[in-house]
Amino acid sequence: MLGLLGRNSRRFSQSVSCLRNSSTLVVAEHTNDALTPITLNTVTAATKVGGDVSCLVAGTNCSKVVEELTKVPGVTKILVADNESFKGFLPEALTPLLVNAQKQFNFTHIAAGATAFGKSLLPRLAAKLDVSPISDIISIESEDTFVRTIYAGNAIATVKSKDAVKVFTVRGTAFEASPTSGGTAQSEEAPGVDVKNELSTWEGQSLSKSDRPELTSAETVISGGRGMKNGENFKMLYELADLMNAAVGASRAAVDAGYVPNDMQVGQTGKIVAPQLYIAVGISGAIQHLAGMKDSKVIAAINKDPEAPIFQVADVGLVADLFKAVPELTEALKKE
Numbered sequence: 237m238l239g240l241l242g243r244n245s246r247r248f249s250q251s252v253s254c255l256r257n258s259s260t261l262v263v264a265e266h267t268n269d270a271l272t273p274i275t276l277n278t279v280t281a282a283t284k285v286g287g288d289v290s291c292l293v294a295g296t297n298c299s300k301v302v303e304e305l306t307k308v309p310g311v312t313k314i315l316v317a318d319n320e321s322f323k324g325f326l327p328e329a330l331t332p333l334l335v336n337a338q339k340q341f342n343f344t345h346i347a348a349g350a351t352a353f354g355k356s357l358l359p360r361l362a363a364k365l366d367v368s369p370i371s372d373i374i375s376i377e378s379e380d381t382f383v384r385t386i387y388a389g390n391a392i393a394t395v396k397s398k399d400a401v402k403v404f405t406v407r408g409t410a411f412e413a414s415p416t417s418g419g420t421a422q423s424e425e426a427p428g429v430d431v432k433n434e435l436s437t438w439e440g441q442s443l444s445k446s447d448r449p450e451l452t453s454a455e456t457v458i459s460g461g462r463g464m465k466n467g468e469n470f471k472m473l474y475e476l477a478d479l480m481n482a483a484v485g486a487s488r489a490a491v492d493a494g495y496v497p498n499d500m501q502v503g504q505t506g507k508i509v510a511p512q513l514y515i516a517v518g519i520s521g522a523i524q525h526l527a528g529m530k531d532s533k534v535i536a537a538i539n540k541d542p543e544a545p546i547f548q549v550a551d552v553g554l555v556a557d558l559f560k561a562v563p564e565l566t567e568a569l570k571k572e
Contacts, residue, residue: 258287258379260345261337262311263330265353266293266301273453274349274406276308276413281406283310283414284376285345290315292337292426294322294330308419315426322431324438327357329431334361336427343401344379350405350508358403367399374410385527408452409510409531447478451500454483456513459502459529460495461487463518463539463558467495472562473517479569485509487519503528518558521546538562 260282265272275291282289289310293301294317305314315337321329334357338346346361348354350372362369374392375383381396382404451457458477460470470484477484485502486495502509504527514532519525521537521544529535530549537550538558547553554561 258285258344259341260285260287260289260347261315261334261341261343262289262291263334263346263348263354263357264291264293264301264305265325265349265351266295266298268295268298269300271301271304272349272351272353273413273450274351274408276416277408277411278347278349278406279308279310279414280411281373281376282345282347284411285379287344288312290341290343291421292317292334294319294333294426295325296320296323302423304416306419306421306423307417308414308421309417310414311419311421314421314423316423317426317429319431321433325353326433326436326438327360328435329433330357331360331364332431333426333429335364336429338365338401340427345402345404347373347404347406350407354405358405362403365401365403367401367403368397370395370397370402370404372407373404374407407508409508448474449481449483451483451485451502452507452509454509455511456480456482456515457485457502457509457511457529457532458482458515458517459485459487459519460490460517461519461525462489462493463520464490464495469559470496472559472566476562476566476569479566482513482515483511487522487525489520489522516546516550517562519546520544521549 262278262282264275290313291305291311292315298318302314302316305311317333348358359369370382370384372385373382374385383392383394386393458473460473464470473484486500488501488503490496491498491501504524506528508528510531512533514529514535516537526549535550536552537546538554538556538561539546540557542555
């Protein structure tokens with residue numbers, strides 16, 4: 237009975253959204269050469285609101301990204317702001333652009349992925365628009381009712397917003413990625429803006445290069461924790477990952493200890509992943525880490541402590557010394 241009522245309620249809410257001419261702006265996250273995968277998940281979330289879905293692509297020499305988005309079903313319009321002012325995607329530069337876009341098009345919703353990019357930009361925008369941002373959305377019940385994660389993803393809350401424009405970030409693992417073909421979106425120049433950013437400057441970036449899959453989009457992820465003891469021992473995981481075509485992640489404890497760079501961190505304050513297979517090696521299972529990987533389809537854990545919390549969420553658990561178990565697994569895969 238409750239399930240039927242819920243479906244009817246959503247159907248009614250979506251019809252109301254259309255009557256009120258709801259429109260959502262998705263702020264595309266990208267590298268200037270390609271879309272970041274979470275943008276496609278955010279587009280899917282935006283379609284749940286009802287009404288038109290537009291995307292904003294701001295960057296430098298980002299025509300490839302615009303071309304990608306024109307093929308995404310559900311997107312009706314793409315606003316393009318290609319300017320050196322947006323180098324580095326600084327929130328201080330992008331916020332005035334978003335404010336101008338909102339003034340011109342009067343969107344009812346503005347969304348971005350719940351990443352470092354989205355979480356640094358949208359709260360600033362919300363403050364300028366004098367509304368309250370909503371973070372880590374995992375479900376959209378209607379045009380003004382959202383379900384979000386709280387307390388390290390271990391609890392959820394339903395939030396109803398009365399703001400004229402709803403500003404929110406989307407947890408990518410909660411929504412399927414939109415297809416990348418079949419769309420017919422048109423592009424146009426975004427509203428002009430005079431960017432006077434005296435608060436920050438973009439100095440450059442240093443990107444680590446790897447033949448392994450990107451952490452947030454990999455089908456298999458192998459993560460190491462404090463039990464790895466040092467960064468040198470992560471070589472065991474790299475070798476195993478290469479055999480499994482997997483990405484390598486880490487717990488915050490391993491990152492804080494200096495074993496690996498912080499761009500490998502999985503968890504509430506790191507990257508959110510939901511691979512087909514997640515292998516936790518030497519990770520105790522703190523709630524902050526679980527928040528970043530609990531949506532994985534299959535979770536396997538290797539830990540010598542049978543009382544480690546990670547075993548409470550693992551589908552497969554191996555109580556063993558990782559320094560014996562991982563090399564044995566690696567050798568077994570080499571023989572196949």
